[in-house]
Amino acid sequence: MSGRIDRRQDFPLLVGPEGAELTYLDSAATAQKPEVVLAALAHYYRYDNANVYRGVYSLAARATAAFEAAREKVARFIHADPDEVVFTRGTTESINMVAWAWARAELKPGDEILTSEAEHHSNLVPWQEAARATGAELRFVPLSEDKTVSVDSVLGAISQRTRIVALAQVSNVLGNLPLEVARISEAAHRVGAVVLIDGAQSVPHLPIDVHAMDADFVAFSGHKMMGPTGIGVLYGKRQILAAMAPFHFGGEMISHVDPEVSTYKDAPQKFEGGTPPIAQAIGLGVACDYLSGLDMAQVMAHDRRLGELAASRLREVPGVHVYGPRGDRMGVVSFNLDGVHAHDVATALDQQGICVRAGHHCCQPLMRQLGVAATARASFYAYNTEQDVDKLTAGVLSTMEFFHHVAR
Amino acid sequence: MSGRIDRRQDFPLLVGPEGAELTYLDSAATAQKPEVVLAALAHYYRYDNANVYRGVYSLAARATAAFEAAREKVARFIHADPDEVVFTRGTTESINMVAWAWARAELKPGDEILTSEAEHHSNLVPWQEAARATGAELRFVPLSEDKTVSVDSVLGAISQRTRIVALAQVSNVLGNLPLEVARISEAAHRVGAVVLIDGAQSVPHLPIDVHAMDADFVAFSGHKMMGPTGIGVLYGKRQILAAMAPFHFGGEMISHVDPEVSTYKDAPQKFEGGTPPIAQAIGLGVACDYLSGLDMAQVMAHDRRLGELAASRLREVPGVHVYGPRGDRMGVVSFNLDGVHAHDVATALDQQGICVRAGHHCCQPLMRQLGVAATARASFYAYNTEQDVDKLTAGVLSTMEFFHHVAR
Amino acid sequence: MSLADLYREIILEHARHPQHKGPLDGPVTLQAGLDNPTCGDEVVVQVRLGPGGLVEAAKFDGVGCSISMAAASIMSEMLVGRTLAQVKELTESYTAMVSGQKAPTDDLQDLVAFAGVAQFPMRVKCAALPFHALQKGISRYEGGI
């Protein structure tokens, strides 16, 4: 109901190696992992480790079953079908796969790629390169006053030439409420464009139904949703995956190989050439179950509550600027202190056991839009509590104090 | 000296969940992991988990230091410099990176790609596609009578038009002694060609000095060398990596991003867009240390001893065909039983607790060269013992018995 | 589970001496080939329907393990004299059994020998392969392709 979750005890790093409490506020960069995920990894390597698909012995059967069960768990988590779930290394690889295998085959001069200047580099640079390679044009959705992307401006920017709309559902800097993707998909599909959603910051934090969103592609990372590093997902609609060329050629994605020419399996295997990240997929499946156990509606409510609380508390501190939406928001809060560089803020907070990120957050164009070189950023997840917000606020106050009064 | 290593006790899966001895003979598909690697993964997630490069707080500093230390360990293991070590998902991705980012930029009609019909699909299909995309021609080194690639036939096949030579140092089917890469590199460089070595089956099993080999690229997988799944390496010479375009565009590989155009960092970061497989790289570093602790010369000797023993024992069984070199060899032994399909052999051995692989081993063209649809394959590693060879031989005998005498 | 539970005598017998193997002579009503790329097994099934829509002749060809070859052999034998509807029913009943979703039933006759396959997950595809080829041929035929 209230979005109050308290699961710190499941996260070894947060209770600290020797009891030292860590205030980890950098989940937008990567999330901490619950014990169940670590246990699943260890269990796999200790009892089920074999290559998948390839062996007929029982150990290989167990590994294959665990790997495919993980695909089903991930599919269930986003309301997709298992054959629409392609395992990748992460959001960046997922988007690059579309930019190479789909865009380079489909785009031509005159076509438009619609994205925004608020995107993470991983959802911008691949499109710059695809545009350059194909002669298509890169277009940017005009940003709102608070620099967020609004559905209305997306709808206004879609044209008859738009072939793909590539946008983050939640910005990793601004912490906007999730874009209503279904409305964008409807408009895009009307002009024959496809929709790619960078779900790196949304899939971990809210209930996701890819079929309801009606997006053609959704990319996300396991490590940001309590899963292991080295695993991510490209969700793709069945028809579009069927038509798309493979990207990683090699073992296990082939059907027939002659010396000169080969044929390929169906999706998702077609896109998973080589030994996949087996243990990591299994870990991600367990992370999905863990999150579902918390209830994603609760996770989102918790996120919003902490994000809104932190933003309003920080805004009360004189000399603090908070970026992003003023009211309702997700748990990503970027800010700056007058006259103190974000790195100095992060170092000062680190001395108080508070981990926040500082820098451009892989969003240099957005930094320019905000008129800053860098920001500090606190981001929350289900293991954070109101006490963490208290510590952040106190930490920011004492940082302000240190740099403006002490040692002058 | 003797190549006798006995480290079973370090491998939880081999001593069995409840004391059941497993005879794991599928290390060419994937290796088992020593406890130290699992402990390193758990330690990372429990105490150091943060995203690398991006944070200024101490936790991020620890994660970054551990990740870069892993790169140094891997570099030391193959006698490379750390900035020549690009982390990928595995051999398949490493080869595809070269086939996309290097070959598509460098090759043109009239150029030749030299490979062989004994290659794993991961070192064949990417070149088929690169040839198709660029108009270059795919050429195959003639195989010896035992279907292995010999250095002499490679030297004979290199022409003025050769632009890249892409070969496995050790075949995953034939278990040949490692190719003398230095001789190939010399000949290739003389005509201005580059050399890519598929080291999937060599790097885990023998001392490797990439500078002595003088290859331009070496690709290998962590999971086949006692490391985690989801990690691999593309070694590339400094100059060639400097000239090569990036492949995964996005976070952390960029230098400057403007809305329309971006510049990139130097190698290896240039090739590691997005959050890398952090925990997996750290695990691979520990696996390298573990293997170095065994001494790679010993690992190779052990491998050879078991491979030669198994091959000669199996050859003594009437009705068994063993493929690959007749004398000296590595620990990969493919075989067939007269009148019994390889799958049936694998299932029968599995019933006796012996894991061997059966199928085409991702080498369909080689299967055709051998004149078979499939083979069974036993492959050894440092944790295997002579007893495992005894069990294999006994298992093959009883399988023969079962299919030829029982139930007739 | 012992090896003999999987490899029943009748399976080994058919694997060694497959019935109905080779190309179908005369008119072919429906046919299809299918393979399991992971293991390299390949099977082609050919069927001729006769008067009354009954299967008049069925043959298979291919390469594979004893399980897939024996399944193809016994299958071909059993098809003759059945209607397509009956063939489809048999196929469903059989594939449900080998994948462990259903206990063996009498209508499966000799195919009951494949009941043990359900305990060997990596071999289910082998046992099902000829029937999947058959299904493919039937749906092509019914789709008018």
Place this chain on the structure above:
Amino acid sequence: MSLADLYREIILEHARHPQHKGPLDGPVTLQAGLDNPTCGDEVVVQVRLGPGGLVEAAKFDGVGCSISMAAASIMSEMLVGRTLAQVKELTESYTAMVSGQKAPTDDLQDLVAFAGVAQFPMRVKCAALPFHALQKGISRYEGGI
């Protein structure tokens, strides 16, 4: 390690009121810009050599954290009156100190204030940035570029 060990008074002072900031008026003998793409800090260093090969004037410009800006400010101040050889020596001595390879020595004068940086691994690059830019400028100049 407390925050005050890193941010010595003189560092905060220079960060707040940087010296020698802005473009160098008159002839420029050597210059270079450098940035840290991970954090976005940017610094440009400009130097003019006068009679006897001594640094006559040095200025910097850029954006960054207090550490990098204070380092640039103190560095610019200290360069004046030194030969290039002395500048290179100072640079080596300083970068060795901030990366923790060497204890602070007297020749570093005010730069000794950056000794605490060695305890903050993610900030070493900030402290070294202006000196790395300087090195780049010098080697370009010496390379005749």
